[in-house]
Amino acid sequence: MNSRLLKYILTLFLLTGLHQLACAQANYRKIENYKPYFGWAHHFPQDWMILRQFENEGKSYYLLVNPQTLQTKTDECDFYEVKAMNIAQARDFFKNTPYQKALRKAEKQSVALQDAGIESGIPKETGISLTADLCPSHRPLDKRIFTDIFTEFQKVERPVPVALSVTGVWMRQHPQDLEWLKQMQAKHEIYITWINHSFNHRVSLKAPLKKNFLLEPGTDMNYEILETEKAMLKNGLLPSVFFRFPGLVSDQQLIYKLTDYGLIPVGTDAWLAKGQQPQAGSIVLIHGNGNEPTGVNDFIKLLQSEAGAIAKKQWLLYDLRESVEEEFEGSN
CATH class of the missing domain: 3.20.20.370 (Glycoside hydrolase/deacetylase)
Structure with a gap:
């Protein structure tokens, strides 16, 4: 692996870690438009099921669940590749989890x-x-x-x-x-x-x-x-x-x-x-x-x-x- 690619991968992991840490520590004081919202969300290497969508201080967020571990988290919507679904479609998509x-x-x-x-x-x-x-x-x-x-x-x-x-x-x-x-x-x-x-x-x-x-x-x-x-x-x-x-x-x-x-x-x-x-x-x-x-x-x-x-x-x-x-x- 060449040094430029290695540096890119390490930077990506660092930014991802810092991003997730910031989201984990967030207190959402000004929540607006909090609602059920379902679908598939992907950020390499993990697939997530979206449960909720809301806004806080001008940014859009999801509440997501890892369907394999049942761990939840909140995160910015822009961080993911997303396919919106209704609840029945989402449950069928993740039916084997x-x-x-x-x-x-x-x-x-x-x-x-x-x-x-x-x-x-x-x-x-x-x-x-x-x-x-x-x-x-x-x-x-x-x-x-x-x-x-x-x-x-x-x-x-x-x-x-x-x-x-x-x-x-x-x-x-x-x-x-x-x-x-x-x-x-x-x-x-x-x-x-x-x-x-x-x-x-x-x-x-x-x-x-x-x-x-x-x-x-x-x-x-x-x-x-x-x-x-x-x-x-x-x-x-x-x-x-x-x-x-x-x-x-x-x-x-x-x-x-x-x-x-x-x-x-x-x-x-x-x-x-x-x-x-x-x-x-x-x-x-x-x-x-x-x-x-x-x-x-x-x-x-x-x-x-x-x-x-x-x-x-x-x-x-x-x-x-x-x-x-x-x-x-x-x-x-």
Whole structure:
């Protein structure tokens, strides 16, 4: 390879790296025209699926997902070769990827009124994927979850992966708690997958489940989904392709409405506060908003009971995206 070509390749890699770093660190304070937008985007060597398009301070951006790894990112539109599609065309184009297989599985499990969607990750591994919900609450963040997992895992797994289901209202009410979480991530103590948990998380103490939470008549799903993503981006958070229904309540029509946005519903097979015991590969649910100390206490006891296995790397926390990717990689 001649020196001029080598210099060109190194410069290209450097510019690409700097470009991606700048996008990764962006806080989009002036988002306009935020909307679903689907298609294929390519920048050598990777194909991406476009999920959203928006503008910020005169520039156009995409929210994209790597359909093989389920990793998302935002980036400037001009950086890509693009083919626009509708959602059906885009899903068909990427139909053999883990991302689309996970969407199809969620749709097959859409009939249940509670806990529809993906419920477990890697069944072959000893360990769990931890999800903590941040529903609207007047109580402060239960920080024990995050300090304790870091304490237990820092010698064998750092940063420690955790998935947080966040609502728009919680972000608005708890800016200092949100900043504390962002600092833990910035220090590489934890690695957060941000799950959309709706904006308002409305709940009625009287209404039956089939008319409660997001099934409440008059609910604007477009607002509940997109306003939460916008709030994430404005706060410097990266939306994932995952969504958790408030109360884990949905119906088949709502599931299909959700997947039309390219989002995968995440349930649980181990809601600790309800006494459900985690198995290998479980997606564990606790609440980190201060409203469910029982579940947090149970999780801390679980960590303590597994301390020996954690030290030997025989019981680990798994990144939710990697769990789903590995479950569906190579499957039909």
